[in-house]
Amino acid sequence: MKIHLLIPLVLLLSCNYGNEEKKLTQLEEEIKMLINETEGDFALAFRSLDGDENELFLNEKESFHAASTMKTPVMIALLEQEAAGKFSLQDSVMIRNSFKSILDGSLYKMDLGVDSQEALYQRIGEKASLYELMYEMIVRSSNLATNILIEKVGAANVTQLMRELGAEDIQILRGVEDLKAYDAGLSNTTTALDMMLVMEAIARRKVVGSQNMMQILSDQHFNDLIPKYLPKEVKIAHKTGAITGVQHDAAILELPEGKKYVLVILSKNLRDEEAGKECIASVSQLIYNYVKDL
Structure with missing residues (x-):
């Protein structure tokens, strides 16, 4: 009798698995349609x-210019080094606008009209805590805060820490705006897979200070990509x-x-950046609907 009862249970589980696989395949097809409609x-x-x-x-292993997504690994390195006793995030450092190019050591300054946080430029010559930066x-x-902090932790140390996370x-x-290095082809790069592993490590509390990082990422000011079409009650750290x-x-x-869940969407070679942003937001909405209905 037990054997007879087991058979329909196995069939039910198999059917459920088949349905989930079908939904995932459909999701992939819908995402590809959106992407194919967007030049990039x-x-x-x-x-x-x-x-x-x-x-x-x-395309999870394709290389992309990391842009500002590399700032999350820098944050992870800061908290790891603080835990190792190298400094306290409450320590104060001078806000400055002078950095060394990794190409030849020559000094360069940030373009005051480019940085997304121009308020810091008004405080050059003053001090701020590492945590504030x-x-x-x-x-x-x-970008100004990033360059100060990446010199503090060391770019090579950040990359090595990422290797330890898989x-x-x-x-x-x-750092940012090192134009000599950029012209020589020396830029920060990432893949969607690697950035997913980084965010997953934070989500699963596998790195020091994960809870603190989640709160900071949740305070993100720029919300017109993955969060754009999602309900406000969805918690998003990004x-x-x-x-x-x-x-x-x-x-x-x-x-x-x-x-x-963790979601990473990268794009490059966008002819129309607004269309690219709309594509990312719409793909995010598709994945949200898929997860919601699981």
């Missing part, structure tokens, strides 16, 4: 954090990145009922 190159990495191993990857680096994507291809080489022709977003999301 995209990569995506999605993984559920609920133990059901639902995931979807598109870290917060501005993430929430307002301050991110094999991400490269953190330098970091965007943008340069000419490039729009990125890397996020940890939690639905009101507790479902969690």
